[in-house]
Amino acid sequence: MPKIHLTPSFVSNPPTVRNKAKVDYFDSDIPGFTLEVRSTGKCTYYQRYRDKFGRVKQARIGPTDSISLEDARHRAKQIRSQTIMGYDPREQVEKNRNMPSFKQFVEDKYIPYIKVHKRSWEFDEKLINQRIMPLWGNMKLSEITRDDVQELQSNFLRMGHKPGSVNRYMALVKYIFNLAERWEVIDKSPTRHVSRLEEENHKERYLSSDETERLLSELKKCRSPVVPDIIEFLILTGARRSEAVNLPWQELDMAKGVWIIPAERNKAKVKKVIPLSRGALNVLERRKENGCEYVFPNPETGEPMKHFHGTWDRIRKKAGIPDVRIHDLRHNFASLLINSGRSLYEVQKLLGHADISTTQRYAHLSQDTLKDATELVFSSIQGKTSESASGRKS
Numbered sequence: 112m113p114k115i116h117l118t119p120s121f122v123s124n125p126p127t128v129r130n131k132a133k134v135d136y137f138d139s140d141i142p143g144f145t146l147e148v149r150s151t152g153k154c155t156y157y158q159r160y161r162d163k164f165g166r167v168k169q170a171r172i173g174p175t176d177s178i179s180l181e182d183a184r185h186r187a188k189q190i191r192s193q194t195i196m197g198y199d200p201r202e203q204v205e206k207n208r209n210m211p212s213f214k215q216f217v218e219d220k221y222i223p224y225i226k227v228h229k230r231s232w233e234f235d236e237k238l239i240n241q242r243i244m245p246l247w248g249n250m251k252l253s254e255i256t257r258d259d260v261q262e263l264q265s266n267f268l269r270m271g272h273k274p275g276s277v278n279r280y281m282a283l284v285k286y287i288f289n290l291a292e293r294w295e296v297i298d299k300s301p302t303r304h305v306s307r308l309e310e311e312n313h314k315e316r317y318l319s320s321d322e323t324e325r326l327l328s329e330l331k332k333c334r335s336p337v338v339p340d341i342i343e344f345l346i347l348t349g350a351r352r353s354e355a356v357n358l359p360w361q362e363l364d365m366a367k368g369v370w371i372i373p374a375e376r377n378k379a380k381v382k383k384v385i386p387l388s389r390g391a392l393n394v395l396e397r398r399k400e401n402g403c404e405y406v407f408p409n410p411e412t413g414e415p416m417k418h419f420h421g422t423w424d425r426i427r428k429k430a431g432i433p434d435v436r437i438h439d440l441r442h443n444f445a446s447l448l449i450n451s452g453r454s455l456y457e458v459q460k461l462l463g464h465a466d467i468s469t470t471q472r473y474a475h476l477s478q479d480t481l482k483d484a485t486e487l488v489f490s491s492i493q494g495k496t497s498e499s500a501s502g503r504k505s
Contacts, residue, residue: 114139117146119180125154144187145169156183160194162202170200213255214248216296221287230380235283242267243284252291257301260284264305274308281305316439317446318432325430332429338422340394341407345437347391349444349462351378352437357415358406368392372463383463445470 114137115121121136128134128150135157138144143159156172172178172186190200211219217239225232246263247255263284267277281302288300318326323346330339345355354372362371372383387395398406409416427435441462448458459470 113137116140117144117180122146122154122175122180127152138184138187141184141187141191143169143191144184146175156180156187158187158190160191162194162199163197168199168201170204207251207253210251210253211296212248213250213252214244216252216291217244217287220294220296221290224290238280238283239287242280253297255288255301257303257305260301260305264308268308273310275310278307278310281307316435316442318435318439318443322430322432322435323443326427326432326435329426329430333422333426335419335422336410337407337416338419338426340398341416341419342423342426342437342440344391344394344407345440346444347388347394348385349441349448350385351441356407356417359404360406363387363395363406365392365395377463381463385461385463 113134117136117138117140125136125146125148126134128148131150133147133149136146136148138146141158145157145159147155147157149155154175156175156178157169158172159167159169162168170190172183172190175183178186193200222232222236225235229235243263246266247259250259260281264277264281267280268274272280285300285302285305288297288302291297292300326346327343330343333339341355344350345352348355348370350370354376357376358370362373362376363369364371368387370385370387372385374380374382377383395406401408403413405413405415407416408414423437424433427433445458445462448461449455455467455470459467462470464470
């Protein structure tokens with residue numbers, strides 16, 4: 112292994128290699144910088160170094176017909192500096208070679224993981240396959256850049272998705288790459304510094320006492336044999352629309368006054384037990400003679416009464432609350448509990464929320480309740496403020 116001062120003239124016309132496959136010429140100026148000359152006449156630059164375990168390795172810089180000696184020296188110095196700092200270029204090359212595609216990572220790592228750790232894994236899988244896989248499926252995971260992530264965000268908007276929905280989709284993308292970074296598949300997630308979109312939040316709608324009375328009055332006037340009972344039941348239980356309309360009698364324990372929703376019918380995928388008030392039980396008593404498997408069946412089919420927006424729209428307009436949605440009845444249930452002094456924990460359990468932060472979004476304190484709270488403060492310091500005022504006058 113001869114050691115010489117490599118020059119452009121030597122590199123362009125090295126000695127012919129005989130009786131062996133190759134000869135390595137070590138540069139006398141840069142330790143480890145090498146010119147490999149093969150018997151075929153091909154020449155390649157390398158930089159030799161020791162990894163963190165003391166093993167000798169070499170990083171390929173490039174063939175002499177593609178890179179000049181000056182550029183090769185510059186690259187050799189870079190590699191030398193990097194290896195002194197602990198960076199292993201060969202290790203990085205190997206990592207890039209073995210880097211999975213987005214499709215491979217999702218199918219082999221992500222989906223098996225979330226099937227165990229995430230209740231909404233089916234939603235994730237569906238969204239990934241429909242919206243993300245066509246764009247990124249064949250790309251190496253480390254190939255995907257922040258620009259690609261921002262472009263995906265823009266694509267969702269162009270498809271007509273609202274900012275709130277786009278933010279949920281992007282949270283999924285961020286979760287995928289954060290796991291890839293945590294598992295050391297990639298060095299850094301490309302979702303960093305990709306901002307959430309500003310959401311056009313729908314103002315939560317709650318019913319005043321007068322609005323509630325008008326709504327109940329219109330329910331009594333409605334001729335539908337089923338819809339008024341569904342709506343009253345939603346008002347009294349805070350249940351989700353889908354939970355109520357698909358309610359079978361077998362989930363009810365009338366003697367104990369509870370409704371037990373199995374995990375497969377609950378959004379949170381856990382069993383949910385709802386205590387029923389006297390009012391809710393009264394609604395159920397009215398339904399007992401329907402002779403069907405379901406509590407609120409369509410009179411014509413015996414199947415759950417799923418489509419009744421037209422009837423609900425007429426009822427809410429006559430009650431003077433045309434902007435109230437069916438789901439707002441759930442918000443209103445939570446609001447009534449909070450304003451009656453019930454804790455967020457109690458409301459969380461009754462609504463069946465897995466995360467109390469969701470309950471906090473529904474928690475609404477009326478102006479009357481807030482006014483009463485300020486009066487409590489005044490009452491507690493009333494005597495002291497009077498004494499202070501007397502002192503100032505004297």
